[in-house]
Amino acid sequence: MKLWGGRFKTEESKLMEDFNTSLPFDRRLYKQDIVGSIAHVNMLSKCNILTGEEAGKIEEGLKSILEDIESGKLSVEGDYEDIHSFMEVNLIKRIGELGKKLHTSRSRNDQVAVDMRMFAKEEAIEIANELGLLLETIKKLADENRVIMPGYTHLQRAQVVTFKHHMMAYYSMFSRDKKRVENAIDILDESPLGCCALAGTTYDIDRNVTSDALGFKKPVDNFMDGVSDRDYLLELCSCFSIIMMHMSRLSEELIIWSSQEFKFVDMSDAFSTGSSIMPQKKNPDAAELIRGKTGRVYGSLMSLLTTLKGLPLAYNKDMQEDKEQFFDSLDTVMACIKVMNGMLSTIKVNEGNMRKAVKHGFLNATEVADYLVNKGVAFRDAHGIVGQIVIYCEDKGCGIEDLSLEEFQKFDDSFGDDIYGFIDYDNVLEKGIKKYL
Template identity: 40%
Template sequence: MTLWGGRFNQSPAQSMRDLSRSVHFDWRLAPYEIEVNLVHLSNLMKQKIVSKSDGEILQKGLLDLASEIGSGKFTYNNDDEDVHSAIERGLVEKCGSLGGAIRAGRSRNDLVITDFKLYLVDHLLEIASAIINLAKSFNIQATNQIDVIAPGFTHTQHAQPITFGQELSKHSHALLRDVDRIFDWIDRNNYSPFGAGALAGSSIQPEPETTALNLGFSGVMENSIDAVSDRDFAAEALFIMAMIGIHLSKIGEEFVLWSSTEFDWVEIDDAYATGSSIMPQKKNADVAELARGKSGRFIGNLTALFVVLKAMPFAYNRDLQEDKEPIFDSVDQLLILLPAITGMVQTAKFKQSNISKGAAAGYSLATEIADFLSKSGVPFSLAHEVAGECVKFCEKNGIELDQMSDQQLLTMHPNLTPEVKKFLNVSGAVSSRTSAMGTSKNSVLAAINKLNQDISGVDKVIASLRKQFSGMINP
């Protein structure tokens, strides 16, 4: 079914129909379209454009369609151009020609963007919930590993000893920023475009504010041309999902390294690994590797929409049909990926002795010497040079920093008294860093407790937002 054609002398060519058709991917907007049409219908009845009796027929038809869409009984066919034409066809089948009355006062231009925003609110909240589950898993593992001291890395080289719980919980901080971005997105984009019509507004929608509130939005967009052409919200959503994908890729990279024979820090549960078709001994960290791989897909989807939008003139253009598939793909992939990574993290078995044995390797305690001298009044630039000389001496003589004799230390600098040896061990180095962001056990536990409090608050915000949109989002 098409929603246009009166001024045309012939039907579209088959190649044109194939190019134009979008129902095979935008059908997932159908539940949201039913909700928007129900609210729109109530406005048509209020304006007496549709009588009460006709409105009741149409309302029943829409509700019946919603039920049949949910059960799969009603779906699109080969003649439907898009989700809008498919639903109007269904309504006409149930209500006769009266079904076409629902189109008064609206355009596909404002309808589709309203559907799309509602879809994104719903699915970004679902993604936020999945992210929170992953953060909770990291926090549990981090608390369990709080007494394990590990080598910390910069440039993938040993740097300084750290609490392994801090290494794990760092991911929770990044994940909570992703959730904050989702909430920011909802706050910034929680305005309805419905009532913009094709681009100039609608005399049949004199109070779009009421429709907006009934749909769960906080208000309306203030310029009807902007309302139908804006896809900032879609690009921003793709950025958020790309950023999530990058964070998941970083998690994946670490688990790939940690599970390697060379590191041997973690055993990935069999349920989250695969084998080889030729090498019977293999156990591959495929969840982690796919997390890395899919990050390219999320970034690619963002780039694709940017290129579509970069020179879009005036109001609606058909180019904007290309906005949905990148979004749908990123949403689908995240909702597949997040539970798998969460399961991998939850079931991971960390090998504490292997993690700890290299904590002091690579002269990672050299900073303790520089800090000790600095606290004794030596300018840090000089203290840094002295610590470097200590490392050079140890490398030449095949010893570790804590194996230097008292006399050797004093030879390096008169302020390097034997007291420095209290700090030339991983426990002393870690426990000395007691600031709010430090790696000491108490600091890390306090940070994890704060994370857990923040997560509890996030759960409440998600519940509140779902309530705000309840009744309007029932896919």
């Protein structure tokens, strides 16, 4: 049974049937479709469009379908056009001709629109919750490792920071990501049920009843917008892309830091893999996969933007293509957040190697220039003087702090004994970022 066909003279091509069907992916919306349908029939009863007895029998039938799906007695599969036809056909099988009244004053356009909004809202809340857990892990890792390390620009050692300060930069990024997702939830929280195909219905329905029953803030303002709006999916896919970008940046650093050349961190065996030929290898595959899957999420966003860019109002079949892109993006970002959380919760920080890297990076050069400025030397002159000091230390194979006072004074007689305390790395941290920790 199809939900249409009365005006057709010939049967649909089997090729078209297969091409048109969306059940293989929109079956994921089975629960939202049932919950939305129950809210719809109860509203019809309150508005005296269905009797209370009719609504009760339909609701009972829908709940039995949900129970059988979730228990495994009923599989969401078969020769159905979509999840909506699956539900209606199975409802009619269970309660008879009364099941045909389910679709009164409703179109598949507003039906799928409300299903997708409900699904997107529920899953976005889960993403926000997972980000909250990731934030807790980052904070714990940072607090337990307030160790000195090099900070980088251009992947060159620049100034001294702490591992905590570095990780808390990602804490800030993921905090913004969580806010973005929560903002997207707030914006999408409107019900399109009752818009019907595009122009509402001549039945005297009450859209506030279904909106309240389904947990939305309010019904949408415009029927045509209600059935054709997919902005919320675009916004969530954009949020997911930014989350993945941040996780990819962090993954890149973890990959670099875990290399033998750095050895700043050790990745847990639980989130690493080995080589089939080189027995010594321990590869940071969890981080590499997150970095790789970032492009996949970007692709979903661009695909959805491209699908929607030229569509006239209101509903068009092109919009069926929104689901696979959104589902894949959602599943990917959810898995990556969980893996990142597990990876960070099991990582080991190597303080000794980080401190050694600080020692050999001239990371107190800026402070030497600041010292000279405090002694009355113009900053541009101080900058040049310190550049010469760095060359001297490179040739000598030592750190700036290893120079004698006499050596310092060869470059400028403003240097005094207080230079050593001024450029001590721990003192530099105390004067700099530690006051913000």
